Amino acid sequence: MSFVALWAVAMAAHAQGKTADEFDESKMVYKSNPATLSNQRHTGPFAVGSSLSFDAAIKPLDRARVKTIQIDTTHKVIDLAPGVKFSAWTFGDQVPGPVVRARVGDTIRFSMTNRSDEIAPAAISFAAPMMHSMDFHSAMVSPQDKYRSIAPGQTISFEFTPNYPGVFMYHCGTPMILEHIASGMYGVMVVEPRNGYPTKVDREYVVVQSEFYTKRDPDGRKIEGQPLYVLDTERVRAKAPTYTVFNGRYNGMVDKPLFAKPGERVRLFVLNVGPSNTSSFHVVGTIFDRVWLDGNPHNELRGMQTVLLGSSSGAIVEFRIPEKGKYIMVDHHFANASQGAIGLIDASGGTSEREIEHNNISVTATPIDAPAAKGKANFENKCLACHAVGGGDKVGPDLLGVTKRRTDDWLQRWLMSPQKMLASDATAKAMLKKYTLPMPDQGLSEDDARQLIRYFHWFDEQGKPAPAGAARQP
Incomplete structure (x- = not known):
């Protein structure tokens, strides 16, 4: 066979084995039915859906191609830091809101009732009811239709199809957007590639960094003897947070570490909410083998010490736990770390939060002096x-x-x-x-x-x- 014939056979074989373009626009979905608005409110749980996760340990992908999710808005007081009761606005009655996990090409059927006029069971609220909305960064839709603000008691429903993989932010888009995000109205949507990720891991967790801008309630209100804290709008505009935290609580991921074992490969879905400052995410004692900027495997970096994330930027970081120990997650902008942006990955062999607390002094013992x-x-x-x-x-x-x-x-x-x-x-x-x-x-x-x-x-x-x-x- 001549060289030309051999070359033609080789090119034909290459064409047959060539991977389809993951970003073929002809396969993307740009149209959806108009959003619907009603006065029939949701009752019961404030967040519902098999594709939702409610803490740092993200659930595996739900294989159903149609994902129905409900994430309602509430107002409630949260424990932001020890002794700090903050008047927050939430998605799904928690800060951050529940994690949504899907894949490219899935149909997301979303509904939300503005329940800011309700008080959740066993919760306390001081904020007045107000308009709220939902903005999914993972969606390609008309904002005027899907992201409209709704009044307390109203329910909005719409569908969309994610066209790109990534770690995407969702948030309230009602003006003033800055104040709604700074009050706690944000969350993460993880969108996997159509055929999944190119690597296998042993653990998956979500880490959300965000800022809080607090001041004591001008009216001097208290909860269980502790002062109430509210949003400090002057500090918000000055980009001067009082707390910068992981997963909604000051040093919360030190109190409740992520668990792993020596030798395991860990995947973190990291999002910097902001709303205004950057993050330099770092894990002490290891190297990020892979960093996929915005959570898209096509945006790959290798062997990274930190990943720099602007407001609303996400990433997937993967790394190996080299040996037994406790690995500190931190914003390497250490001013942010000093405000609470610290967490732990515990690979020391502990099996529970209690085992790694290491506090042998009785918590009930109090000095007389x-x-x-x-x-x-x-x-x-x-x-x-x-x-x-x-x-x-x-x-x-x-x-x-x-x-x-x-x-x-x-x-x-x-x-x-x-x-x-x-x-x-x-x-x-x-x-x-x-x-x-x-x-x-x-x-x-x-x-x-x-x-x-x-x-x-x-x-x-x-x-x-x-x-x-x-x-x-x-």
Whole structure:
């Protein structure tokens, strides 16, 4: 056979085996039926659908090609941080809203009732009912039709077909959009490629970063004796958040880590909601083998240390857990990390949240001494997410025995000015080297620091033995 004939046979074989264009516009769906609006409200659960997940552990893809989902709006008070009760607006009665998982070409049948005029069972709400809407970044539809604002008690229903794979944001699009997002009205929709992802993994989780802008309620209202916090619109416009968090809570993914095992491959669906700042997402102790920008495998980067995400930007990151340990997820914009954008992947062998809490001091024990009791309250509000008392390190060192390792003067200076200490103090520098993340400045007063130290002395005097090697901790 001549060379020309051989070449022709080879090209024909290549054409037969060639993968179809995943972005063939002739296969995309651009049209849908008009949205419908009614006054027949949903009752019962605020979010319904087999393709919805309600926490960080995302469920596998529902294989049905038509996915029916209900995500209603509510107003409720959420626990944003220890001691911080925030008046939020939600999708599905939670912040972030439930995760939607689908694939390219599926039909999404969506409905939403504006239930901001209801109070969910066992919930408390202080916000007045108002107009809300839904904007899916994964959809290609007329915003004027599908994303219209609806009044309390109204229900909107529409369909769409996702044409592109990705990690997409959804949010309320009712003006002022900035305030609705900053109040908690956002979530994630994961759209897989038609034929799935090109890699296999052992674990899948969703991590949503977002900002909160809070101030004490001007009317001085309280909940269970704690002050109510509301949206600070001036801070929102100044892009000056009070909290930057993963999955809707300050240090929430330290309190409730993600679990994995050494050697496993982990896939994280990461979304930076914003609404205004960027994220530099990083996992301490590993390298991102693959990063798919916006969650699309065609946008692939390899061997990345961090992934930079603007507001409403998403990514899929995959990595191997190299060995036993606790791997810190963090926004490497450390100002954001200091506001709560920290989480843990626990591959230490623990099997439950309780096992990794490492807090052997009874949570019901309270010092009789008033300053120490105030110190305990400050500790549980500002320190407990990152530090244990007896049992082992968390994000930072175990504090049992700290008054035997440090002088009160050192502790006072450290608590009040950690950044200054890190610049000049050898012990502080050694702790940073060991624990990687700098101690955040908590804005403590002299009295706050003294009360914390009194509490440290109190638990060190309880007679509980420190863990082996604790005295050698830096």
